[in-house]
Amino acid sequence: MAEKEEEAGVNHVVLLPGPMQGNVNSMMKLAQLLALHHFHVTFLTTDFIHRRLHRFADIQALSQTYPNLELKSISDGLPDDHPRSDNALADLYSFMNSHAKPLIRDILVSQTAAKPKVTCLIGDGFLGGLTADEADEVGIPVIHFRAISASCFWALFCAPNLFESNELPIKGEEDMDRMITTLPGMENILRCRDLPGFYRGTESNLVEPLKSTVFDCHQTLRARGVILNTFEDLDGPLLSQMRLMFPRVFAVGPLHAHLNSGRVFDAKPTPSMSSFWEVDRSCLTWLDSQPLKSVLYVSFGSITTITRERLMEFWYGLVNSKKRFLWVIRPDMVAGEDNNDRVPAEVEEGTKERGFIVGWAPQEEVLEHKAIGGFLTHSGWNSTLESLVAGVPMICWPYFADQQINSRREEFLKSAKAMAMLAHKSVSPGGSSYSSFHDLIQYIKSTGR
Ligand code: UDP
16 A cells, blocks of 8 residues: 555656547546556646536546546637537647647646656647647656557558658549558558548648648657557557557557456446536436347447438438437537437437437447447447447448548458457456556656656
């Protein structure tokens, strides 16, 4: 016990997630794991997210379970009513880059009798340049965390080489099925259409959004290491390539499986520790009354928006499939519409026979439920990992960012069940992610000495 207290007193890690639900979810798991290993942890979000967490996540349970994990926030520089999802992400990103530096610096250098000095910053690679600059300035080691898939990060990182070898740019629609042959560790796996969305429509050089994304990926070279939410059996060949480039690659995922290992699902409700929306648990009761593996779970994550026409198309497809379905329609999912009228009356009525609609589901628990037989997903990385760990086969409807590449990887995987076993093995004692997480802990401790 004395040793534990001593450890908690020495090592103070600040985690700075990108301001999106998926990034906050995965970095919160990492924060919980570090807190369980007796680090003093500051989880630093924007004021906007901080308020949502206080409204919808079980902060009381979080602070009771992890007394050494503290939530703090800074302004993102945008007015409260400014949109912060989908296309508005670019605004958010540039505002944070220009506005947040001094605020982050204050947190990094602050020290009180009760709180030890910060010894390590784990910054979201989404804010790569920002976190690297700040850490350099105050002399604190920074490790980058990548919430996107390793394959997407690597495909973006290698963009300049793909242009150099004339594999890029993509030459229009007719070029989409061409194989990419020179991406190290992923040769002949990706077609042009599977590259991250940023690659679309590029001409002779890197265009702006791709250029700045690639620039951010290269900022990770300035970090002491990179943490990836993946595991060796899933991404081994490209992790080997990355290790030639980065000093330390910690493949510690799937993080939620790491945190849950040993926990029995359905035994007791899991409080949501990082939700931005109110979790509707009534769908679990509905699932309890459905036959084994009979329900298709449909969710497009936290950012994707669709038109009302697209929503109706999906709905007709789901109803006409005659399968049971559980569908998440977020309050802000239909672009440009009044939040309170999110589910058209005809959809609500026509769904009752075989379907169930919620505004936000306890997704991890849903995917582990025995009634779930498949997942129609937008292929966000967290959703992909959660489905993979639960052994649920996916039908992919990739929307943007890393989703095209994630959905392509799915085609190369072994059966859902076999992948689930490998994922669980990786976070069990002796498994690759288990060992990598312990390497990470040792490394962070060494930075505090
Ligand atoms: N999620 C959830 N309830 C829902 C829909 C999504 O808890 O009804 C969670 C999901 O478990 C995942 C995250 O939101 O952890 C979405 O992240 P992902 O990377 O899949 O997609 P993004 O939202 O970043 O597009």
